[in-house]
Amino acid sequence: MGRVEPFGDLRARVSDRSARLAVIGLGYVGLSVAACFAAARFRVIGLDRDAGRIAALRAGRLPLAHSEPGLEDLVVAGARTGALDVTTEHGDLSGADVFIVAVDTPIDDRKRPDTSNLRAACDTIARHARPGSLVVVESTVAPGTMRGVVAPAFARAPAVAIAHCPERVRPGRLLANLRGMERLVGVDDAEVGALCVELYSTILHAPRRSRRGRPPRP
Numbered sequence: 001m002g003r004v005e006p007f008g009d010l011r012a013r014v015s016d017r018s019a020r021l022a023v024i025g026l027g028y029v030g031l032s033v034a035a036c037f038a039a040a041r042f043r044v045i046g047l048d049r050d051a052g053r054i055a056a057l058r059a060g061r062l063p064l065a066h067s068e069p070g071l072e073d074l075v076v077a078g079a080r081t082g083a084l085d086v087t088t089e090h091g092d093l094s095g096a097d098v099f100i101v102a103v104d105t106p107i108d109d110r111k112r113p114d115t116s117n118l119r120a121a122c123d124t125i126a127r128h129a130r131p132g133s134l135v136v137v138e139s140t141v142a143p144g145t146m147r148g149v150v151a152p153a154f155a156r157a158p159a160v161a162i163a164h165c166p167e168r169v170r171p172g173r174l175l176a177n178l179r180g181m182e183r184l185v186g187v188d189d190a191e192v193g194a195l196c197v198e199l200y201s202t203i204l205h206a207p208r209r210s211r212r213g214r215p216p217r218p
């Protein structure tokens, strides 16, 4: 019997844009990422726990402290075409195939990573993800966080793939960086790596490279 490839179908659906995307956390990074994927013809649902932020977006305002060149036009266009929708309701994540986590990951008053937002986001996704889904963490995290925090959240959902693709944007150049700067994707399965490359190639115009090897255990 041949090898079962649970993510092969998702890769094809990313390629033809029929895969549905969810972005968790609609701050600087999440909103920009959601708008870029919507502009790349995906249907995107953006979730944020901040009801005021969602209300502002629904009213056509960007809930960000400083402006980002091109972002408002992209968000407005996404809302107008129906490609980009926003919500505070966890249940609206049902039906998504790809979950992108862009929640804030601060440090606490003793300068230790505070992963509570990340844990909460992963727990929310784990309740709604179907087998064969992909979860990509874009938030900045300390070494060992994927193994120690993210993977355990999906321990009961073994058919969900996880990947880390840290965001590299700079404020004031979010869209330009998102579309033009090379990304690093961390996975522990080549098939999932190929899926991530397919996904990010829909918004990113940068050369592809591949390097294999496991990072050392922390």
Ligand SMILES: NC(=O)c1ccc[n+]([C@@H]2O[C@H](COP(=O)([O-])OP(=O)(O)OC[C@H]3O[C@@H](n4cnc5c(N)ncnc54)[C@H](O)[C@@H]3O)[C@@H](O)[C@H]2O)c1
Residues within 6 Å of the ligand: 024, 025, 026, 027, 028, 029, 030, 047, 048, 049, 050, 053, 102, 103, 104, 105, 117, 118, 120, 121, 138, 139, 140, 141, 167, 168, 169, 170, 171
């Ligand atoms: N802003 C940048 O320029 C930049 C650059 C590189 C990397 N990053 C990293 O990207 C991540 C996001 O940064 P940001 O600047 O967009 O943060 P942000 O504070 O602007 O936005 C984070 C959003 O996530 C939401 N959120 C938090 N927990 C949630 C949950 N459990 N469910 C739903 N929504 C939740 C918050 O309400 C907020 O709207 C961080 O890890 C940051 O370090 C940011």
